[in-house]
Amino acid sequence: MKGIRKKLFISYLSIGMVVLLLFWLTQVVFINRIYEYYKVNQLKSYSEQIVQAINNNNEMLISELIDKSNARVIAITENDIVIAGNNRGHGMRGLGIPEILLRPTNTTRVVKYEHPFLHIEYLSIVRPFLYNGKPAILIMSLPEASINDSVNLFKEVFWWIFALTIVSTLVVSSYMSKKFTRPIQILKNAAHEIASGNLNVKINYKEEDELGELAKSMNTMVKQLSITDKFRKDLIANISHDLKTPLGLIRGYSEMLLDYYGEDKEKREKYLNTVIKETERMSKLVDDVLQLSKLQSGMVEVKEETIDLEKLIFEILDIFEIQILEKNIEVRLENLKVKVVADREMIKRAIINIISNAIASMENGGTLSITAELQDKDVLIKISDTGCGIPEKDLEHIFDRFYKGNKSGTGLGLAIVKEILTLHQSDFGIRSKEGEGTTFYFTLKAGK
Numbered sequence: 001m002k003g004i005r006k007k008l009f010i011s012y013l014s015i016g017m018v019v020l021l022l023f024w025l026t027q028v029v030f031i032n033r034i035y036e037y038y039k040v041n042q043l044k045s046y047s048e049q050i051v052q053a054i055n056n057n058n059e060m061l062i063s064e065l066i067d068k069s070n071a072r073v074i075a076i077t078e079n080d081i082v083i084a085g086n087n088r089g090h091g092m093r094g095l096g097i098p099e100i101l102l103r104p105t106n107t108t109r110v111v112k113y114e115h116p117f118l119h120i121e122y123l124s125i126v127r128p129f130l131y132n133g134k135p136a137i138l139i140m141s142l143p144e145a146s147i148n149d150s151v152n153l154f155k156e157v158f159w160w161i162f163a164l165t166i167v168s169t170l171v172v173s174s175y176m177s178k179k180f181t182r183p184i185q186i187l188k189n190a191a192h193e194i195a196s197g198n199l200n201v202k203i204n205y206k207e208e209d210e211l212g213e214l215a216k217s218m219n220t221m222v223k224q225l226s227i228t229d230k231f232r233k234d235l236i237a238n239i240s241h242d243l244k245t246p247l248g249l250i251r252g253y254s255e256m257l258l259d260y261y262g263e264d265k266e267k268r269e270k271y272l273n274t275v276i277k278e279t280e281r282m283s284k285l286v287d288d289v290l291q292l293s294k295l296q297s298g299m300v301e302v303k304e305e306t307i308d309l310e311k312l313i314f315e316i317l318d319i320f321e322i323q324i325l326e327k328n329i330e331v332r333l334e335n336l337k338v339k340v341v342a343d344r345e346m347i348k349r350a351i352i353n354i355i356s357n358a359i360a361s362m363e364n365g366g367t368l369s370i371t372a373e374l375q376d377k378d379v380l381i382k383i384s385d386t387g388c389g390i391p392e393k394d395l396e397h398i399f400d401r402f403y404k405g406n407k408s409g410t411g412l413g414l415a416i417v418k419e420i421l422t423l424h425q426s427d428f429g430i431r432s433k434e435g436e437g438t439t440f441y442f443t444l445k446a447g448k
Contacts (some may be wrong), residue, residue, distance in 0.1 A: 016169030020162060035151050036123065040110055043071060043125040043140045047108070050075070051129045051138055054084055071140040072122075078135045112144075123147065187214060194222060302343045302423050306447040309379070310336035312344070313370055316351055320359055328365040335372045339447030340379050342424055347444070350420040353413040354383050354440045361387025361438065378427075379446050384439040390432040398430060 046069040053061040054075055062084050066073045074085030111124040121144040128137050186203060193201045201222055203215040313336055317324070324331060340347075358368055366386040373380045390398065399418040421428045421442050428442035 020165055031151050031154055036147060039147055047125050047127040047138050047140050071142050073140050075136060075138045077131060083131055190218060304341050305344055307340050307342055307344050309338050309340050309372055320355060323359050327362060329362055330367045332367060332369040338372050338379050340444040341447045342444050346420045350417045353417050357413060358383060358385035361385055377446055378443040380443050382439055382441045386437040389434040389436050389438055391434050
């Protein structure tokens with residue numbers, strides 16, 4: 001037994017011992033006083049009832065109360081005439097109460113004395129009352145020995161209880177400390193497994209308490225770590241693969257340029273353009289990776305502002321002007337004279353990625369349509385193309401990182417779009433039919 005379990009065991013044991021100490025103080029140290037106080041109150045109660053019965057001349061009730069009290073009882077007038085009691089034959093002499101204690105008073109007194117002949121200590125109640133209009137007293141006495149015998153019996157029982165309680169406290173303390181430290185040990189073992197790189201750990205602790213909440217949090221943490229680890233591995237694998245090709249081309253064409261001694265300017269420009277193109281592709285990949293990592297970090301602040309949607313779309317289309325003209329793509333714009341609330345740079349990046357995919361899907365010309373529709377407090381934006389469409393099997397993975405389907409590119413464009421729109425709390429989705437085209441839709445808050 002060590003650590004927190006030992007501390008819990010000692011704590012439970014200490015609490016048990018404190019309770020036992022208090023019980024011992026009340027039941028052993030103070031039991032005489034407590035029991036004596038109880039008997040005094042009991043005798044006072046009986047004496048009051050007996051006085052009432054005497055004044056009512058109820059002999060039967062008097063006898064019943066005397067028997068119940070288990071005391072030596074005598075009621076006597078100031079002229080030493082016995083009215084009632086179980087000591088009538090001896091009068092006051094049988095009780096042996098000192099004369100000084102029998103002087104008339106107006107209050108009930110508790111008297112302790114020793115019998116002059118029997119040398120027995122008594123506890124007595126002396127209650128004054130009026131009998132037929134004349135002073136009288138009722139005396140009820142119990143031997144101190146009978147009180148002590150009862151107390152000793154209580155003490156004997158207590159020691160047995162004390163012994164059993166100590167054993168029970170030890171057992172319960174050990175059980176409870178083990179019970180409370182067991183889930184902590186489970187969490188500790190799980191933490192060691194996670195620290196050693198095992199992300200397949202699942203903590204099976206179902207109790208609805210603080211430790212249960214901690215277990216749920218650790219399970220969530222492991223799940224997120226697994227996702228992050230998978231992303232890291234995929235990132236390394238995909239970047240390694242995607243960088244290998246352009247690096248190989250750059251190296252090959254660079255070596256060819258070094259080895260080329262002729263004056264063929266056209267071939268030299270071809271090689272250099274290939275190097276530049278592949279360098280741009282590498283730069284785009286690195287840029288996309290950095291952008292996606294930044295968006296997924298949770299540290300990005302969305303700087304909302306009111307944006308003129310039509311102006312933004314024209315600005316973006318200017319970027320693709322050459323590609324649109326080269327591919328003979330028709331652009332249709334509808335209802336774009338609206339304002340939206342969003343982070344301008346983020347939304348611009350998202351729309352650029354969507355339009356870039358749309359243009360790439362239309363190899364032999366087609367139509368690019370961009371429409372906006374007011375919906376209560378939102379604006380629904382649709383970007384459609386009449387390109388090759390997306391196979392149904394690819395649709396569920398279209399927002400996954402590095403998922404390219406049958407197309408070229410980094411595979412991060414729509415993953416970035418997803419993160420940006422999620423940060424804007426947008427409802428978004430994609431509809432596509434292979435051979436007919438694709439529509440990407442999303443909502444933004446309407447501006448004023």
